[in-house]
Amino acid sequence: MSRIFNFSAGPSMLPVSVLEKAASEMLDYNNSGMSVMEMSHRSKVYDKIIKDTERKLREVMGIPDNYKVLFLQGGATLQFSMIPMNLMTKNRKADYIVSGSFSGKAYKEAQKYGEAHLAATSKADNFSHIPTQEELNLSPDADYLHICENNTIFGTTYNYLPETNGVPIVSDMSSCILSKPVDVEKYGVIYAGAQKNMGPAGLTVVIIREDLVGEPLDKTPVMMRFDEMVANDSMYNTPPTYAIYILGLVLDWVESMGGLTGMEAHNTKKAALLYDYLDQSKLFKTNVVKENRSLMNVTFMTGNEELDAKFVKESAERGFSNLKGHRSVGGMRASIYNAMPMEGVEALVAFMKEFEEKNA
Amino acid sequence: MSRIFNFSAGPSMLPVSVLEKAASEMLDYNNSGMSVMEMSHRSKVYDKIIKDTERKLREVMGIPDNYKVLFLQGGATLQFSMIPMNLMTKNRKADYIVSGSFSGKAYKEAQKYGEAHLAATSKADNFSHIPTQEELNLSPDADYLHICENNTIFGTTYNYLPETNGVPIVSDMSSCILSKPVDVEKYGVIYAGAQKNMGPAGLTVVIIREDLVGEPLDKTPVMMRFDEMVANDSMYNTPPTYAIYILGLVLDWVESMGGLTGMEAHNTKKAALLYDYLDQSKLFKTNVVKENRSLMNVTFMTGNEELDAKFVKESAERGFSNLKGHRSVGGMRASIYNAMPMEGVEALVAFMKEFEEKNA
Numbered sequence: 026m027s028r029i030f031n032f033s034a035g036p037s038m039l040p041v042s043v044l045e046k047a048a049s050e051m052l053d054y055n056n057s058g059m060s061v062m063e064m065s066h067r068s069k070v071y072d073k074i075i076k077d078t079e080r081k082l083r084e085v086m087g088i089p090d091n092y093k094v095l096f097l098q099g100g101a102t103l104q105f106s107m108i109p110m111n112l113m114t115k116n117r118k119a120d121y122i123v124s125g126s127f128s129g130k131a132y133k134e135a136q137k138y139g140e141a142h143l144a145a146t147s148k149a150d151n152f153s154h155i156p157t158q159e160e161l162n163l164s165p166d167a168d169y170l171h172i173c174e175n176n177t178i179f180g181t182t183y184n185y186l187p188e189t190n191g192v193p194i195v196s197d198m199s200s201c202i203l204s205k206p207v208d209v210e211k212y213g214v215i216y217a218g219a220q221k222n223m224g225p226a227g228l229t230v231v232i233i234r235e236d237l238v239g240e241p242l243d244k245t246p247v248m249m250r251f252d253e254m255v256a257n258d259s260m261y262n263t264p265p266t267y268a269i270y271i272l273g274l275v276l277d278w279v280e281s282m283g284g285l286t287g288m289e290a291h292n293t294k295k296a297a298l299l300y301d302y303l304d305q306s307k308l309f310k311t312n313v314v315k316e317n318r319s320l321m322n323v324t325f326m327t328g329n330e331e332l333d334a335k336f337v338k339e340s341a342e343r344g345f346s347n348l349k350g351h352r353s354v355g356g357m358r359a360s361i362y363n364a365m366p367m368e369g370v371e372a373l374v375a376f377m378k379e380f381e382e383k384n385a
Numbered sequence: 386m387s388r389i390f391n392f393s394a395g396p397s398m399l400p401v402s403v404l405e406k407a408a409s410e411m412l413d414y415n416n417s418g419m420s421v422m423e424m425s426h427r428s429k430v431y432d433k434i435i436k437d438t439e440r441k442l443r444e445v446m447g448i449p450d451n452y453k454v455l456f457l458q459g460g461a462t463l464q465f466s467m468i469p470m471n472l473m474t475k476n477r478k479a480d481y482i483v484s485g486s487f488s489g490k491a492y493k494e495a496q497k498y499g500e501a502h503l504a505a506t507s508k509a510d511n512f513s514h515i516p517t518q519e520e521l522n523l524s525p526d527a528d529y530l531h532i533c534e535n536n537t538i539f540g541t542t543y544n545y546l547p548e549t550n551g552v553p554i555v556s557d558m559s560s561c562i563l564s565k566p567v568d569v570e571k572y573g574v575i576y577a578g579a580q581k582n583m584g585p586a587g588l589t590v591v592i593i594r595e596d597l598v599g600e601p602l603d604k605t606p607v608m609m610r611f612d613e614m615v616a617n618d619s620m621y622n623t624p625p626t627y628a629i630y631i632l633g634l635v636l637d638w639v640e641s642m643g644g645l646t647g648m649e650a651h652n653t654k655k656a657a658l659l660y661d662y663l664d665q666s667k668l669f670k671t672n673v674v675k676e677n678r679s680l681m682n683v684t685f686m687t688g689n690e691e692l693d694a695k696f697v698k699e700s701a702e703r704g705f706s707n708l709k710g711h712r713s714v715g716g717m718r719a720s721i722y723n724a725m726p727m728e729g730v731e732a733l734v735a736f737m738k739e740f741e742e743k744n745a
């Protein structure tokens with residue numbers, strides 16, 4: 026079988042050039058006589074890989090010098106605990122905007138460690154919009170405001186960054202990092218699981234403003250202390266070395282695509298094709314309000330569960346993988362992360378048109 | 386350059402057949418049209434990979450049905466916290482044998498969560514032996530006894546399993562798992578970072594007796610709760626999918642080598658070659674007592690720091706990688722994990738003989 030169009034919400038497609046390079050270097054990386062998987066994380070050859078990866082990430086995202094970059098494990102979910110354990114330490118209070126499933130989990134987890142305050146939620150409309158600035162009930166003494174910037178399940182994304190009057194914003198960017206330019210200075214912490222736009226599952230990237238790396242709560246496990254991770258350059262123990270290497274290859278590809286400006290153009294074009302079709306379709310629709318439509322995850326449905334199931338089944342037979350929507354939304358979801366080529370979205374839209382004609 | 390003999394303490398050599406298979410499947414796993422790295426962890430094709438990997442591990446190690454197998458993240462170091470947070474919950478007390486660096490870290494971390502009691506330590510002789518049963522000061526009411534079964538840095542290993550009168554033994558097997566047969570029923574918990582004998586860094590395998598999966602301490606992060614990990618079959622969030630796949634390939638190779646009985650024969654032969662040479666050498670020696678010599682990590686030295694440095698330098702020039710000993714022991718260390726072929730040890734011993742003749 027040849028490569029298929031994989032619309033998985035994550036782990037998800039990687040650029041073919043990245044996979045080809047990884048395959049070609051599997052038995053012998055750069056004349057080292059070994060695979061990257063086999064290298065001591067303390068060796069010179071691996072030291073260059075991790076440092077180059079950090080440098081490339083700093084360049085691509087424009088990360089200022091007063092921010093630390095960490096390569097950790099445990100996914101965004103471990104950050105749901107790690108963030109409050111390390112940052113909810115001054116006033117023991119933090120604001121949370123719940124705009125979907127993962128921000129809800131983050132909010133729940135934070136309640137273990139201090140006063141987690143619900144600044145706003147869009148639960149009432151099943152998370153089909155992002156709470157606006159006017160809807161926010163912010164605490165002036167919060168240690169931070171936590172947001173999930175792109176909601177993978179519901180297909181929504183922020184079209185603004187909350188005004189917090191100096192309270193640091195902590196953003197879970199798992200499903201939108203590297204998809205478009207970002208002004209890192211507007212954030213206190215950015216974190217993301219790698220398995221959507223960065224590489225294999227098992228790597229979490231954390232970008233944290235230096236002054237926020239403080240003393241954590243008592244009894245914080247050593248692997249969950251930002252101060253220890255910073256002091257040891259992400260090598261308190263063995264980091265996920267191979268996933269970091271793949272991230273480096275992905276960053277090379279992002280640069281070759283014109284950096285984050287190029288990625289945004291690429292992603293906007295892909296998403297527009299789908300949303301434009303949905304907006305004029307008489308069969309398919311999306312529930313997401315226009316101003317919060319995600320560039321990465323496009324949710325849609327016919328409004329008829331049987332027809333949705335038929336679409337999912339027939340699309341899979343035609344080689345479109347993972348188009349079934351999450352059970353909490355129903356319908357369909359096309360995740361079109363960075364590595365999804367334009368041809369994948371074109372082929373999907375062509376198939377949707379065909380399906381609409383047959384089922385009019 | 387061709388493949389070299391890599392004596393790294395971890396991450397370390399993987400079987401060539403595993404790397405070749407991984408490279409060949411990088412763009413298209415088993416006609417799925419995608420890399421294992423790109424697969425949704427909830428997909429049917431990946432579900433078969435993780436279930437097959439667990440089944441193979443159970444077969445190879447002979448894991449009884451009343452033990453759960455978990456695929457986690459964070460390395461052994463996260464287990465240093467996770468074990469007490471989940472198991473030091475009845476009498477809030479546990480025994481620790483400190484036989485090296487990592488067991489010392491585990492002991493220190495446990496002190497955050499309850500009464501960690503030092504049952505014995507071999508610090509006085511710089512960890513050149515494993516405390517014997519007679520040296521142990523065990524607590525009858527301990528929730529468990531923690532040991533590190535093979536000490537990577539010092540090159541020592543247990544030649545017995547402590548008699549605890551029913552107190553469960555928790556064993557860190559990071560640097561000896563899969564190296565020889567093990568009677569799982571004698572343990573409460575076995576855990577290991579994957580990056581020595583199992584696969585890439587970033588995967589931690591935990592084998593836990595069902596009745597020990599209880600209610601953790603208050604405020605335990607959700608990702609560190611064994612009960613949640615068990616209830617969700619290691620998929621509370623996205624597991625390190627690619628590393629699990631590589632472990633599956635490694636297990637195929639272990640089976641092809643005759644399972645753990647075959648691995649033990651292979652490893653014993655390799656280690657004997659080195660130790661026999663060291664025992665008769667007039668230049669090199671090892672400080673480890675005979676009955677605790679590790680099959681996996683062989684520490685040795687000349688007793689002359691300059692000569693040691695010369696050996697490390699010249700060995701590297703001859704293509705033997707990572708032979709420098711850990712700073713806390715000095716001298717040299719040859720880590721000869723499962724995937725190190727006999728030829729690698731033969732070539733090393735030949736080089737040592739040559740070096741001895743020249744520097745007599």
